[in-house]
Amino acid sequence: MQRIFSGIQPTGVPQLGNYLGAIRNWVRLQNDHECIFSLVDMHAITMFQDPATLREQTRAQTAVLLASGIDPKAHILFNQSQVSAHARLGWIFTCVVRLGWLNRMTQFKDKAGKDRENHSAGLYTYPALMAADILAYKATRVPVGDDQRQHLELANDIAQKFNHDYGTDFFPQIEAVIPPVSARVMSLRDGTKKMSKSDPSEQSRIEMTDDADAIALKLRRARTDPEPLPSEIAGLEGRAEARNLVGIYAALAGLSAEEVLARHGGEGFGPFKAALTEVVVDTVAPIAAETRRLLADTAHLDAMLRDGARRAAALADPIVAEAEALVGF
Ligand code: ADP
Ligand code: NA
Secondary structure, eight states, X not given: OOEEEEEEOOOSOOBHHHIIIIIHHHXXXXXXXXXXXXXXXXXXXXXXXXXXXXXXXXXXXXXXXXXXXXXXXXXXXXXXXXXXXXXXXXXXXXXXXXXXXXXXXXXXXXXXXXXXXXXXXXXXXXXXXXXXXXXXXXXXXXXXXXXXXXXXHHHHHHHHHHHHHTTOOOSOOOEEEOOSSOOOOBOSSOTTSBOOTTOSOGGGOOBTTOOHHHHHHHHHHSOOOSSOOOSSGGXXXXXXXXXXXXXXXXXXXXXXXXXXXXXXXXXXXXHHHHXXXXXXXXXXHHHHHHHXXXXXXXXXXXXXXXXXXXXXXXXXXXXXXXXXXXXXX
């Protein structure tokens, strides 16, 4: 069975885009892969995080993953900072990666913007740690969104240079796993921006901890245009908000956008939003309820994460020890 590594930052409350774009795929990958899932708290602090909030959000993310169907016994779920192999291999890779390679990373440019000098060195060298996250387990498959493709290519460049520099074929090449349907969910307030847990407006997103009332209210307030829904896809042209709501309906109901429009074309947004609310509540409300139940017992969550970290370390420690020996440590 092929080994998968995937990480998610424990910053903010997971939103519907995280669920449809990442978490739901993770749940499916468990069927035919050996999965290692990590709350990457070391990546989170590349931007300052309030310590109590980081701790709280690590638990909240863990609870949402469990409530969504991640199986911590058949697979591994842990937070990155608890397994020292990440930091150890991350440092070696920081010394392997070239400054010129890091300079080409578009995500750093996007995140740092014009104020480059004022960001942490960690934000800049982040891709070296990301390569270590994967290769500490010699994982060969990584589910990634489009935004992470460049970092994955860099991870392969780092592995190749390590192998070349130390005269070995120790690290394998990594392959991206592209989800079969890549649902991109947009903001409820602005159809041109992706839904994000870091968007300042809470009205812009469905959080995976929202109850039915909160979901209904957010969808009622979601931005739309005055036209009724078209009965064919072509009629969504230039209507980002309408397209997004149809896309969310389709992704959650397991339908194509065409099928959604065949059923709801001609409806105004009043009735369509009511139908959409039902579909969203069907998926999100049970996950939210289970998340709240899990969060009521933090000792149990912490024990589960510790168990995950122990099992992750058992896999990573021998691999990283061998890499350290190759380096001359
Ligand atoms: P956020 O923008 O909410 O902070 P992250 O950058 O932490 O999300 O991404 C976590 C995972 O969720 C990634 O795999 C990313 O591709 C996916 N993801 C995030 N937002 C969306 C979205 N709006 N639509 C689809 N997938 C998303
Ligand atoms: Na983010």
